[in-house]
Amino acid sequence: MQEKIQQYALMLGDSPLILGHRLSELCGHGPSLETDMALTNISLDLLGQVRHYFQYVAKLKGDGTTEDDLAFLRYEPDYHNLLLTEQPNTDFAFIIGRQFLFDAYHLPLLEQLMESRDEQLAAIATKSIKEVRYHLRFSSEWVKRLGAGTEESHRRMQKAINALWHFTPELFEETELERAMKEAGFGADLEKVKVQYDQTIQEVMQAANLQLPAETHPQFGGKKGIHSEQLGFILADLQYMQRAYPNMTW
Amino acid sequence: MTAGLVHIPMEVDAPLRSVSDPEIPVLSILDMGVVRAVELVGKQVHVKITPTYSGCPAMDMIAAEIKMALDMAGFNSEVELVLSPAWTTDWLTPEGRRKLEEYGIAAPLEDSADKLALMGQSRMVECPHCESKNTRMVSQFGSTACKALFQCNDCLEPFDYFKCLK
Numbered sequence: 001m002q003e004k005i006q007q008y009a010l011m012l013g014d015s016p017l018i019l020g021h022r023l024s025e026l027c028g029h030g031p032s033l034e035t036d037m038a039l040t041n042i043s044l045d046l047l048g049q050v051r052h053y054f055q056y057v058a059k060l061k062g063d064g065t066t067e068d069d070l071a072f073l074r075y076e077p078d079y080h081n082l083l084l085t086e087q088p089n090t091d092f093a094f095i096i097g098r099q100f101l102f103d104a105y106h107l108p109l110l111e112q113l114m115e116s117r118d119e120q121l122a123a124i125a126t127k128s129i130k131e132v133r134y135h136l137r138f139s140s141e142w143v144k145r146l147g148a149g150t151e152e153s154h155r156r157m158q159k160a161i162n163a164l165w166h167f168t169p170e171l172f173e174e175t176e177l178e179r180a181m182k183e184a185g186f187g188a189d190l191e192k193v194k195v196q197y198d199q200t201i202q203e204v205m206q207a208a209n210l211q212l213p214a215e216t217h218p219q220f221g222g223k224k225g226i227h228s229e230q231l232g233f234i235l236a237d238l239q240y241m242q243r244a245y246p247n248m249t250w
Numbered sequence: 251m252t253a254g255l256v257h258i259p260m261e262v263d264a265p266l267r268s269v270s271d272p273e274i275p276v277l278s279i280l281d282m283g284v285v286r287a288v289e290l291v292g293k294q295v296h297v298k299i300t301p302t303y304s305g306c307p308a309m310d311m312i313a314a315e316i317k318m319a320l321d322m323a324g325f326n327s328e329v330e331l332v333l334s335p336a337w338t339t340d341w342l343t344p345e346g347r348r349k350l351e352e353y354g355i356a357a358p359l360e361d362s363a364d365k366l367a368l369m370g371q372s373r374m375v376e377c378p379h380c381e382s383k384n385t386r387m388v389s390q391f392g393s394t395a396c397k398a399l400f401q402c403n404d405c406l407e408p409f410d411y412f413k414c415l416k
Contacts, residue, residue, distance in 0.1 A: 034389035034399070041391040048305025052333060123334035127304055130336060130415050131395075137368075138390055 001184065005118060006060050008181045010070065011223065012113075012121075013053030014081035017071060018231070019102060020046035021238055022089060031092050038138055039095070045131040052124045072242040076232060077225035084167040086222070086230040093153070096142045097160035100204065103136035105171045108196035112188035121186065140204045147208025154209065161205075162213045169218035171197070178223075256283075259290040265319040266297070272308050273394050276353045279312060283341025286332055295320055295327040300337045302415070303395035339415045351378050356400065356411040364414035368398060375411050377402035387411075 023043035030036025054067035084102060089095050110132060113125035146157040172194045174182075181187025205212055221227065241248055258266060258280065266285060267278045279285055279299070287298040297316055301309045313329040320327040339358040342350070347357040356378050359367060366372040370387045377385050382404040389399040397410040 037389060038391035041395055044305035044395055045303060052304060127333050127336040131303060
């Protein structure tokens with residue numbers, strides 16, 4: 001069970017790690033100063049949450065592994081982040097759409113984890129959810145603003161939702177590990193997460209005057225370590241310093 | 251909030267009080283409610299601190315400065331990071347709120363008022379420079395994770411607002 005908790009905590013950390021990295025790429029490139037600061041602040045929150053998960057995994061392992069080893073020294077198939085989180089930054093509507101879909105899932109996920117029998121997972125979730133409420137508020141307001149804005153902003157927001165939609169079934173695909181964690185009272189029940197997620201999506205889409213695409217070609221794999229071509233590029237960026245100069249520190 | 255009250259042994263009060271958040275230098279870590287427990291046995295001190303926001307980059311520095319301040323006061327110290335119970339702006343002391351305002355950062359409102367202010371739906375955040383409530387939200391996210399950016403419509407000065415975190 002100890003080993004499963006490690007794997008689960010690592011998986012929980014991988015999605016905010018990769019999304020946090022994606023958002024950090026926007027530092028200095030946001031469409032306006034305010035959105036630039038907001039997206040990088042969200043990145044910082046997510047990376048902070050990752051540190052809590054990874055520090056916990058490192059402590060459980062107890063073999064000298066550090067949080068940095070977990071972030072910087074694994075290979076692609078060892079990362080179990082959602083495919084949604086590794087999708088690239090294209091236009092602003094796409095960035096906001098990706099954020100909104102993740103936030104709408106992240107909030108009820110953490111609500112479930114607050115009830116975890118594992119005290120540290122519950123503590124991390126209780127801490128993180130306060131930050132994630134701000135994230136969801138920010139991203140859903142922007143979805144509404146773009147969706148119900150001009151003809152052009154509406155067109156782009158709809159296009160982004162259409163392009164990202166096939167990554168969403170993976171959010172609720174229950175892996176063996178997740179099932180075992182749920183049954184033992186340690187992990188989230190994804191069916192319950194989905195009920196709240198569906199409600200958020202419906203409310204925001206309606207207010208934003210956007211249509212949900214008919215589900216086509218759902219993409220799975222991230223949670224099992226099978227990634228899109230994007231992750232390799234992210235890791236090349238993320239891991240360069242540690243690979244080029246092993247054990248370097250600031 | 252009683253959960254905000256932490257007993258600080260008199261001997262280590264001064265060194266701990268001398269440590270401040272590097273982002274908000276006027277605010278002692280004791281006024282921020284970041285110090286959650288202090289155990290003193292002889293010259294050995296065990297300090298538990300909790301982060302304001304998960305990604306707060308100041309935490310590592312605060313931990314290092316606590317060790318240094320206690321070391322200079324002749325104590326051996328250990329600093330431990332704890333996550334539970336999670337930090338809330340309720341733990342800011344009245345003294346801390348006063349210092350924030352003096353420094354030019356508006357102190358957090360209550361939860362429901364905070365939401366309305368951040369949605370730009372109400373004018374309740376008071377300008378720390380001219381005390382006008384005729385202010386507007388510029389950005390929900392500000393110069394650090396804990397702050398939002400506001401501007402006063404009367405004196406036109408921009409200012410930071412410390413967001414309510416519950």
